[in-house]
Amino acid sequence: MTHTVVVAPRDTIAREGAVRSYLRLYATLARTSIMLGFQYRVSNYFYMIGMIAEPVVYLVVWSTIARGQGGDIGGYTPGTFAAYYIVWTLVRNMNIVFTPFGWEQRIREGELSGHLARPMHPIHYDLGSFAGWKVVVIVMWLPIAAVLSLVFHPSLDPSLAQVATFAVAIWGAYLIRSMFLWMLGMITIWTTRVSAIFEAFFAAELLLSGRLLPVSLMPEWTQTLASFLPFESTFGFPITALVGPITGRELVTGLVLQMVWIAIGVGGVQVMWRRAIRAYTAVNG
Amino acid sequence: MSTADHRMLGGIRIAWLHLRVGVMNELQYRANFVIQLIQSLVAIGTGLVVLALIFDHTDQLDGWTRPELLVVMGVFTLVGGLIGFVIEPNMGRIMGDIERGTFDYVLTKPVDSQLLASLREFRIWRLTDAIVGLVVLVWGLSQLDATFGVPEVVWFVSTLSAGTVLIYCLWLVLTTGAFWVVRMDSVQELFTGLYRAGQYPVTVYPAWLRLMLTYLVPLGFAITVPSESLTGRMTIERLVVTLGFMVVAFAVTRWFWRRGTRHYSGASA
Numbered sequence: 367m368t369h370t371v372v373v374a375p376r377d378t379i380a381r382e383g384a385v386r387s388y389l390r391l392y393a394t395l396a397r398t399s400i401m402l403g404f405q406y407r408v409s410n411y412f413y414m415i416g417m418i419a420e421p422v423v424y425l426v427v428w429s430t431i432a433r434g435q436g437g438d439i440g441g442y443t444p445g446t447f448a449a450y451y452i453v454w455t456l457v458r459n460m461n462i463v464f465t466p467f468g469w470e471q472r473i474r475e476g477e478l479s480g481h482l483a484r485p486m487h488p489i490h491y492d493l494g495s496f497a498g499w500k501v502v503v504i505v506m507w508l509p510i511a512a513v514l515s516l517v518f519h520p521s522l523d524p525s526l527a528q529v530a531t532f533a534v535a536i537w538g539a540y541l542i543r544s545m546f547l548w549m550l551g552m553i554t555i556w557t558t559r560v561s562a563i564f565e566a567f568f569a570a571e572l573l574l575s576g577r578l579l580p581v582s583l584m585p586e587w588t589q590t591l592a593s594f595l596p597f598e599s600t601f602g603f604p605i606t607a608l609v610g611p612i613t614g615r616e617l618v619t620g621l622v623l624q625m626v627w628i629a630i631g632v633g634g635v636q637v638m639w640r641r642a643i644r645a646y647t648a649v650n651g
Numbered sequence: 652m653s654t655a656d657h658r659m660l661g662g663i664r665i666a667w668l669h670l671r672v673g674v675m676n677e678l679q680y681r682a683n684f685v686i687q688l689i690q691s692l693v694a695i696g697t698g699l700v701v702l703a704l705i706f707d708h709t710d711q712l713d714g715w716t717r718p719e720l721l722v723v724m725g726v727f728t729l730v731g732g733l734i735g736f737v738i739e740p741n742m743g744r745i746m747g748d749i750e751r752g753t754f755d756y757v758l759t760k761p762v763d764s765q766l767l768a769s770l771r772e773f774r775i776w777r778l779t780d781a782i783v784g785l786v787v788l789v790w791g792l793s794q795l796d797a798t799f800g801v802p803e804v805v806w807f808v809s810t811l812s813a814g815t816v817l818i819y820c821l822w823l824v825l826t827t828g829a830f831w832v833v834r835m836d837s838v839q840e841l842f843t844g845l846y847r848a849g850q851y852p853v854t855v856y857p858a859w860l861r862l863m864l865t866y867l868v869p870l871g872f873a874i875t876v877p878s879e880s881l882t883g884r885m886t887i888e889r890l891v892v893t894l895g896f897m898v899v900a901f902a903v904t905r906w907f908w909r910r911g912t913r914h915y916s917g918a919s920a
Binding site: 408409410412413415416417418419420422423426427430431434435439517559561562565566569572573578579583584585 | 693707
């Protein structure tokens with residue numbers, strides 16, 4: 367009895383302290399990467415221009431086809447395609463997380479050993495610093511989006527609920543992709559011949575996420591397959607949430623589905639990480 | 652022979668040596684060939700799926716039929732392989748050297764610095780893409796009714812070479828920018844991103860973009876023009892413009908390189 371009375375408040379204090387130190391960690395990481403990001407503006411803009419080439423290609427090709435087919439394919443007009451692929455550019459930026467290809471260097475240079483010595487799970491460091499970079503990305507994205515809109519005339523008319531869902535869903539997408547790419551990257555701890563696995567993953571993602579083409583325009587069996595995989599939650603869903611056509615019910619189920627994938631991702635990362643550190647032998651540990 | 656000629660000849664000999672050493676080095680890692688092959692096949696597989704999706708909804712894209720777009724895709728992959736074999740690794744190395752200050756080692760050698768810096772590294776397994784691209788190219792051609800002979804092949808080879816040189820020029824100009832701003836590590840991402848646009852004939856794009864993708868980022872010259880020469884769209888004017896533009900671009904690049912190297916201040920210099 368006395369025991370519980372004494373322990374409970376102490377536990378709460380410890381937990382509050384933990385929450386506060388996590389917040390501090392995230393704030394510091396985010397601030398650092400914001401400062402770094404704004405420092406290398408040329409580099410960042412090169413990166414972003416290289417990135418927008420991809421949706422512009424899709425947009426031009428699919429608009430050309432839509433025009434050739436009498437104005438639309440599956441309800442998508444050149445205007446909705448424009449809206450889809452311009453929103454795409456922001457979602458794609460939100461999707462950029464620590465690359466699985468970076469794990470090889472982490473292991474080879476012994477960076478991972480340093481991470482292991484820290485009190486917090488290393489994924490927090492990635493989540494925090496990439497989240498900070500997103501702020502830079504969003505600020506730098508605005509003029510690009512303005513130019514693209516002037517050139518391609520998107521038809522975009524979202525409701526308040528759509529805007530709100532989108533604002534949440536892009537961060538949900540960020541978390542899901544962070545978790546899954548972390549899992550993918552961790553494979554490097556067991557084998558170094560990973561690049562072919564990564565490429566296959568990215569090819570599947572390209573085709574099944576809505577990155578290439580709105581999933582509703584894909585053959586039916588692809589859509590069924592996509593519904594069992596996390597890809598659409600990270601790409602197609604946030605875009606469609608803003609661009610439509612989407613019902614209120616679909617907005618809610620989309621968000622719930624994102625939460626499910628986040629939970630699966632967090633669980634997967636934890637299980638894999640525990641096994642990975644057992645298998646890990648440091649280079650200069 | 653003048654000193655410049657000597658420097659040039661010496662440079663070519665050294666580049667040849669670099670190539671041999673590079674090939675021998677990479678031949679030690681044969682498993683990398685299998686991995687590269689898988690990657691090339693994944694990439695081309697994805698491209699074929701995209702083509703299938705397009706022709707699910709239409710039967711021609713801006714006047715280009717399916718086999719013709721296969722030809723374009725073949726050239727796209729082939730040129731991508733050449734870039735990955737020689738252009739990309741060397742440009743990356745120049746940038747790394749400038750950032751670390753070790754570019755001194757290039758400048759102090761008694762050979763032409765542009766030649767040496769452009770032909771130091773070779774990734775032989777990236778030629779897998781070139782081979783896969785050739786296979787797709789031939790596959791596309793075999794589905795076309797068009798007949799072609801020696802002149803088409805000569806046009807194809809000369810425009811393809813000129814286009815690849817143009818891409819090298821652009822990449823080197825961007826890389827040379829590192830002499831002033833030091834950090835240019837996103838150039839590769841920039842280029843890889845823009846390169847995707849070459850998957851389709853540049854004629855598909857709106858006029859302003861088509862001009863950019865031809866004269867600024869020479870994908871039109873490197874991919875569309877060679878594809879046109881195999882699909883019965885070639886004109887003599889286009890051939891002349893391609894070769895002429897290459898000569899001009901090469902001269903400008905060389906001039907810019909000289910200015911850049913004069914501006915360089917190394918770590919120890």
